[in-house]
Amino acid sequence: YSGLAGVCLYAVDRHCQVPLKRLFKASQAMGGWIALHPDNQCLVQCSTGVARSGVMLSAFLRFHGLIGDCVEAMRWFMAGRCGDSEADRRLVHEQYKRYLRYFEDTCSLGGRVPSRTPIRLHQLVVHTVPNFDGNGGCSPAVSVYRNGKVLFDSSVLVTLPTGFRIYVDNSFIVFWFDRLLLYQDVLIRVAHQAPNSSSSNTTTIFTHAFNTGY
Numbered sequence: 001y002s003g004l005a006g007v008c009l010y011a012v013d014r015h016c017q018v019p020l021k022r023l024f025k026a027s028q029a030m031g032g033w034i035a036l037h038p039d040n041q042c043l044v045q046c047s048t049g050v051a052r053s054g055v056m057l058s059a060f061l062r063f064h065g066l067i068g069d070c071v072e073a074m075r076w077f078m079a080g081r082c083g084d085s086e087a088d089r090r091l092v093h094e095q096y097k098r099y100l101r102y103f104e105d106t107c108s109l110g111g112r113v114p115s116r117t118p119i120r121l122h123q124l125v126v127h128t129v130p131n132f133d134g135n136g137g138c139s140p141a142v143s144v145y146r147n148g149k150v151l152f153d154s155s156v157l158v159t160l161p162t163g164f165r166i167y168v169d170n171s172f173i174v175f176w177f178d179r180l181l182l183y184q185d186v187l188i189r190v191a192h193q194a195p196n197s198s199s200s201n202t203t204t205i206f207t208h209a210f211n212t213g214y
Helices: 021-038 053-061 070-083 084-092 092-109
Strands: 121-127 140-146 149-153 163-168 173-181 185-193 202-211
Touching: 021 053, 021 092, 021 202, 053 070, 053 084, 053 092, 070 092, 084 149, 121 185, 140 163, 140 173, 149 173
Parallel strands: none
Antiparallel strands: 121 173, 140 149, 140 185, 163 173, 185 202
16 A cells, blocks of 8 residues: 555566466455445556556456456457557557466466466576677576566676576577576566676566466
8 A cells, every 4th residue: 555545556567467466456456445435436557557557457357247358358448548559559468468368267267276386497598699789699687576576687696696507609598597496477587788787777688477377
């Protein structure tokens, strides 16, 4: 809560998806608020007012049975929010759609996920090396988030931990991890970090978000 009555803050790093549990909690909170009084309304906002807001509203509509499934709810939201704007529609990329499918499947399973078994990250291979340094290559860094919080970030480490290595050649990038334990909501961000620069001076190459229960 932000200190104002009826205002809930669900802080999510700008690189991350809204964690699955948080989608359920927000859906419950919004439904409870609306049920308190017929004049109560909910306002949902993220940095763009499109992607994460759309996912959260779609989850709310599905959770309370106002629309039959998450995909249809997102279509309804996009039609009203974005209209014919292709720029806005492109903000809702595959990772957001994946989380809508997770939410839909979890609802269908009565609030359960298929697996609660953690996984371990051993290696990440990036095929083809993007040109970020002007010489056909890049200076790669990787960060791993778990449930919206940083678990590992090579861009802020002065000394890399034992077992972690980075290899780069003309064809691919390989990150080796020391069996990094992952569970629930995970996001992996690969970025270019200019030599001798701070962690804030990084440019995202790509992100990949998933839930280990699926």
